[in-house]
Amino acid sequence: MNVARTQIQQEARPAHRPGAALAALAAAQFTVMLATSIVNVALPQIRAGVGLSDAGTTWVVNAYGLAFGALLLAGGRAADLLGRRRVLIAGLALFAAASLAAGAATAPGVLIAARAAQGLAAAAVAPAALALAMDQFPSGPGRGRALGVWGAVSGAGGAGGVLLGGVLTQAWGWPWIFHSVALGTVLVLAAVAALVPAAPGRREGRFDLLGTTAVTLALTCLVWGLTTARGAGWTDGRVLGALGSAAALLVAFAVIERRRPNALVPPRLLTTGRVAAGNLLMALLGSVWIGLFFFLPLYQQQVLGSGPLATGAGQLPLAGANMLGASLAPRISRRIGAPATVITALLTEALGLLWLSRIGAHGSYLADILGPSILIGLGLSVAFVQLTALAVEGVPREDAGLAGGLVNTTRQVGGAIGLAALATLAGSVTARAATHQPHLEALTAGYRAAFAVSAALLAATALLAPVLTRSTGARPAGTPARRSTDPRTV
Numbered sequence: 001m002n003v004a005r006t007q008i009q010q011e012a013r014p015a016h017r018p019g020a021a022l023a024a025l026a027a028a029q030f031t032v033m034l035a036t037s038i039v040n041v042a043l044p045q046i047r048a049g050v051g052l053s054d055a056g057t058t059w060v061v062n063a064y065g066l067a068f069g070a071l072l073l074a075g076g077r078a079a080d081l082l083g084r085r086r087v088l089i090a091g092l093a094l095f096a097a098a099s100l101a102a103g104a105a106t107a108p109g110v111l112i113a114a115r116a117a118q119g120l121a122a123a124a125v126a127p128a129a130l131a132l133a134m135d136q137f138p139s140g141p142g143r144g145r146a147l148g149v150w151g152a153v154s155g156a157g158g159a160g161g162v163l164l165g166g167v168l169t170q171a172w173g174w175p176w177i178f179h180s181v182a183l184g185t186v187l188v189l190a191a192v193a194a195l196v197p198a199a200p201g202r203r204e205g206r207f208d209l210l211g212t213t214a215v216t217l218a219l220t221c222l223v224w225g226l227t228t229a230r231g232a233g234w235t236d237g238r239v240l241g242a243l244g245s246a247a248a249l250l251v252a253f254a255v256i257e258r259r260r261p262n263a264l265v266p267p268r269l270l271t272t273g274r275v276a277a278g279n280l281l282m283a284l285l286g287s288v289w290i291g292l293f294f295f296l297p298l299y300q301q302q303v304l305g306s307g308p309l310a311t312g313a314g315q316l317p318l319a320g321a322n323m324l325g326a327s328l329a330p331r332i333s334r335r336i337g338a339p340a341t342v343i344t345a346l347l348t349e350a351l352g353l354l355w356l357s358r359i360g361a362h363g364s365y366l367a368d369i370l371g372p373s374i375l376i377g378l379g380l381s382v383a384f385v386q387l388t389a390l391a392v393e394g395v396p397r398e399d400a401g402l403a404g405g406l407v408n409t410t411r412q413v414g415g416a417i418g419l420a421a422l423a424t425l426a427g428s429v430t431a432r433a434a435t436h437q438p439h440l441e442a443l444t445a446g447y448r449a450a451f452a453v454s455a456a457l458l459a460a461t462a463l464l465a466p467v468l469t470r471s472t473g474a475r476p477a478g479t480p481a482r483r484s485t486d487p488r489t490v
Contacts, residue, residue: 018136024191033157067119069412070219076127076405091124103178130404144330151385155322166312218249226420277468278390286411287418321377329385349379350458357452
């Protein structure tokens with residue numbers, strides 16, 4: 001009797017303080033996104049401080065993204081099977097330890113290994129935190145508002161990383177970008193432990209080790225090949241071998257999953273609601289998202305001559321617009337419908353990127369960056385909120401962690417593909433322009449090309465969105481899914 005009463009009380013706890021729990025979980029997501037971009041403006045100082053080569057400097061960024069993208073599906077399924085709160089707390093503890101190790105690193109290998117450990121931890125944190133956040137809010141307007149908060153902190157984390165990295169690097173040196181993340185993560189861990197209740201129950205089942213190994217190796221080869229292609233070129237033997245291996249492993253993964261009762265990605269997940277559509281569109285959005293936070297700081301520093309602090313501060317309008325758009329996204333969706341919201345958001349972001357494609361070698365922040373940043377922040381945040389809603393629509397509670405891992409995986413892998421392609425494009429345009437233009441003009445030509453192609457890709461995505469989302473009818477983010485009959489669905 002006492003056991004039953006305790007279980008009932010434990011299951012009721014999420015409804016008591018859902019706002020506080022959401023704040024703690026959103027802080028975990030913010031931390032993960034922060035670590036993606038916080039090193040960008042500090043790379044020259046990190047290179048000098050640790051003695052990195054050109055390739056090693058690239059891997060300070062790539063090691064985190066590689067581990068994060070490759071292990072997200074495994075992290076999401078582990079959260080479903082082992083308990084989301086437990087996996088989240090373990091992931092945050094590892095994230096803090098890895099951040100401390102990165103800040104204390106004096107050798108290139110140690111720093112890169114610590115960044116990989118950060119990515120591994122993030123792959124546990126992100127899907128577990130999203131699934132727990134959805135546990136706090138059953139389908140309805142409350143979930144829409146929760147996803148608005150999620151979108152705000154996700155976008156603000158990317159922009160805030162650039163700002164915080166610039167401030168800390170200029171004030172106290174590059175190690176503090178990692179020490180500050182470690183300290184913040186410890187505070188987030190304490191908040192999660194105090195405010196977030198465990199999700200009711202865990203799924204019975206075995207971990208799909210064979211499928212997990214196949215897809216993790218496939219994603220590792222894919223992301224490694226794409227990131228290596230940025231420097232070595234698409235015809236390099238290592239790049240072709242990695243991409244070919246990724247393709248073969250993905251085929252093997254598909255065959256394995258069809259025959260396993262405990263599949264890592266069960267076919268039912270991709271046929272639920274508009275999960276497949278949401279993930280495909282999120283991959284296309286991610287292909288532009290990651291590149292934006294890569295090229296924009298480079299233009300500010302290498303062409304406009306801004307220092308780390310000024311470059312970081314220049315991200316504030318984008319972050320502010322992002323938070324505003326995310327807070328308005330559920331309201332807009334309820335008023336005009338989900339498909340129209342997605343299309344409008346994507347076209348708004350595309351317009352901002354098209355504006356950025358007109359940057360000049362002798363431009364200024366106010367004339368060339370401020371206006372586009374506001375448009376991009378608004379469009380990016382609204383699209384992110386709506387596509388996240390689509391990607392978890394109607395998913396049963398027992399698959400919520402996997403759904404969170406899947407949508408994060410598609411965004412990360414889409415970002416890796418997009419960044420590799422855009423970096424190759426920008427580099428080739430710059431190389432051709434350098435034969436007859438000064439250095440700054442050549443650099444700017446490459447950045448303009450990257451922004452123009454990004455705008456075109458988002459415009460094409462906006463045209464594709466209604467085709468993919470109309471099959472199950474328009475539904476605003478946060479409103480009940482008509483197809484779900486299980487009261488436990490998230």
